[in-house]
Amino acid sequence: MPDDLAAPERAPSFPAPGGQLPQHWSKCFGCGDDQPAGMTMTFVAGEGLDVTGRLEVAKKYQGGPGVIHGGILTTAFDEAQGMACMSLGTAVVTGHLEVDFARPIPLGSVLEIHARIDGTVRRKVYTSAEARIVSGPTADPDAVVATSRALFLTVGAEHFEKVKNFVDGTPSSPFETSSV
Ligand SMILES: CCCCC/C=C\C/C=C\C/C=C\C/C=C\CCCC(=O)SCCNC(=O)CCNC(=O)[C@H](O)C(C)(C)COP(=O)(O)OP(=O)(O)OC[C@H]1O[C@@H](n2cnc3c(N)ncnc32)[C@H](O)[C@@H]1OP(=O)(O)O
16 A cells, blocks of 8 residues: 555545445446346445445355355455445546455355545555455354455546447446447
């Protein structure tokens, strides 16, 4: 984490604390409602540059016997930290993401992931997050079962212009990138 982190302003477009965030892209595997294979994560805004996300750990997310696949948990952390970046009001993409898996997460759990922006340096957005099991066989809202850090880069619409021909259907996005 760099020493010269700036503390960005919360964008006026970001929902009030406790408000539901819109999906950032309706075809998104993490949060989209137009993605049949997706994880349909939902998010509420925190008090600052933070969000709390929810993931139901379905049987199809199995990796090891009876537990969540590590890649699925990594995706959930990517989505949650990306959604925290919505508090900036600009589009971002993930540049780097790391995860520590601290406890097994059984199928049937409901995970809450709290994610935040720790600060920015130019286009770089540093984030962190932790996951807790709030419902299910080993639920303990005080126990952190996994943590993550990530680096996002703010991007303009031209970033998605290059790949627009690969989009299926007519998705929607609050970032006006729905033309991609
Ligand atoms: C797929 C997303 C769909 C989006 C839909 C529409 C809108 C979304 C809007 C907002 C998002 C809201 C919610 C998001 C929710 C979920 C998150 C999912 C997000 C993803 O799942 S998204 C898919 C995976 N993601 C990619 O597909 C990126 C591929 N990649 C690239 O497109 C480039 O790689 C890029 C753009 C990352 C950088 O390229 P670039 O040319 O713009 O920037 P450049 O290289 O100049 O670096 C500038 C400064 O960043 C430092 N830097 C760069 N990379 C670094 C790294 N890895 N580690 C450490 N430092 C790094 C440099 O060192 C320099 O630092 P310094 O300023 O100090 O010199």
